[in-house]
Amino acid sequence: MIDITALQAQFGSELSLSEFRDNRRVICPAEKAHALLSHLYHAAGFNYLVDITAVDYLEWENATDRFGVIYALLNMEAGERLYVKVFVNDPHPTLPTVYNLWRGADWMEREVYDMFGITFAGHPDLRRILSPDEFTAFPLRKDYPLKGRGERHNFPVITRADS
Amino acid sequence: MAVGLPENVFLTKLDVAANWVRSNSLWPMPFATACCGIELMATASSRFDLARFGAEVMRFSPRQCDLLIVAGRVVTKMLPVLQRIWLQMPEPKWCISMGACACSGGVFDTYAVVQGVDRFIPVDLYVPGCPPRPEQLIAGIIELQNRIKQTGTLNGREFIQRTEATGPEPLELEELRRLRQATPVEGLPIFHAPDLKT
Numbered sequence: 001m002i003d004i005t006a007l008q009a010q011f012g013s014e015l016s017l018s019e020f021r022d023n024r025r026v027i028c029p030a031e032k033a034h035a036l037l038s039h040l041y042h043a044a045g046f047n048y049l050v051d052i053t054a055v056d057y058l059e060w061e062n063a064t065d066r067f068g069v070i071y072a073l074l075n076m077e078a079g080e081r082l083y084v085k086v087f088v089n090d091p092h093p094t095l096p097t098v099y100n101l102w103r104g105a106d107w108m109e110r111e112v113y114d115m116f117g118i119t120f121a122g123h124p125d126l127r128r129i130l131s132p133d134e135f136t137a138f139p140l141r142k143d144y145p146l147k148g149r150g151e152r153h154n155f156p157v158i159t160r161a162d163s
Numbered sequence: 164m165a166v167g168l169p170e171n172v173f174l175t176k177l178d179v180a181a182n183w184v185r186s187n188s189l190w191p192m193p194f195a196t197a198c199c200g201i202e203l204m205a206t207a208s209s210r211f212d213l214a215r216f217g218a219e220v221m222r223f224s225p226r227q228c229d230l231l232i233v234a235g236r237v238v239t240k241m242l243p244v245l246q247r248i249w250l251q252m253p254e255p256k257w258c259i260s261m262g263a264c265a266c267s268g269g270v271f272d273t274y275a276v277v278q279g280v281d282r283f284i285p286v287d288l289y290v291p292g293c294p295p296r297p298e299q300l301i302a303g304i305i306e307l308q309n310r311i312k313q314t315g316t317l318n319g320r321e322f323i324q325r326t327e328a329t330g331p332e333p334l335e336l337e338e339l340r341r342l343r344q345a346t347p348v349e350g351l352p353i354f355h356a357p358d359l360k361t
């Protein structure tokens with residue numbers, strides 16, 4: 001089991017741990033995120049990155065930050081899971097990439113970028129992964145309307161005469 | 164017959180002959196993007212056996228097909244592909260929109276899903292259902308065969324008059340226009356596209 005006091009001694013006391021049943025979450029400030037994840041990868045044996053995802057806390061009660069980026073980690077030997085949560089803010093939400101630690105982060109970071117517009121500095125190929133390349137919005141942000149801004153109607157109409 | 168034809172010769176019109184041939188050998192192009200595709204496969208396989216209606220030759224090359232079956236939801240990224248496939252199919256060609264999603268977007272009323280393929284390509288026949296049963300799709304194909312037999316012509320003259328888009332206009336156009344005026348978004352090229360018929 002990861003020891004939070006040891007982590008706090010190493011990365012500062014802003015680190016906090018919350019727990020619900022067997023779900024353990026470390027909240028970490030953005031500037032220390034890469035150092036912490038690197039430590040978890042190299043020293044604590046979290047050799048598998050399960051997922052990277054994000055949450056938009058716009059208009060969330062008592063929320064102080066706009067986006068939370070969540071790294072789900074798994075230690076395959078010990079079977080231990082850990083969630084690392086990092087908050088980033090507008091206007092340019094940016095985090096360092098973890099592609100150098102886990103290669104699987106490649107597409108996950110592209111997905112987070114595509115859906116939330118959070119950039120990952122140092123990512124080798126940060127393009128959209130799901131939406132079309134011409135798409136200009138970040139659809140999972142809470143200020144983006146569910147029905148879009150007319151993208152789905154913006155195509156040429158083919159009639160029998162032109163086909 | 165007064166002309167005295169030999170026994171194995173009969174007279175017909177070229178249109179009728181062409182229609183008879185075409186309607187009984189529809190070659191479908193399966194555009195199966197979602198769950199309706201599974202039902203389309205079931206329709207083609209032994210239990211429902213689309214071969215009974217001459218439409219079993221599913222070709223995955225649009226150049227060899229004359230019936231496009233859009234089975235499943237079409238997202239905005241896929242629509243240009245669908246349009247290109249439609250344009251690549253040789254005349255005469257028909258299109259069946261299969262299932263609620265292809266006809267109207269179904270329950271997926273979101274930014275990513277096209278609200279009915281008939282807005283952007285011509286559709287001849289709609290098969291409702293979520294998903295339609297194979298029998299329903301077969302009924303649709305029989306209906307299309309009847310239509311080809313009744314209205315088809317040798318050189319596809321019946322298509323020439325159809326210059327209007329078949330599908331409805333987006334319901335939200337008004338809403339979008341209001342939204343655009345209320346909160347203009349700077350530097351959003353898709354949003355500024357002029358062809359939201361003003």
Ligand code: SF4
Nearest residue numbers: 198199262263264294
């Ligand atoms: S109509 Fe129903 S079965 Fe067909 S693609 Fe849509 S959700 Fe799937």
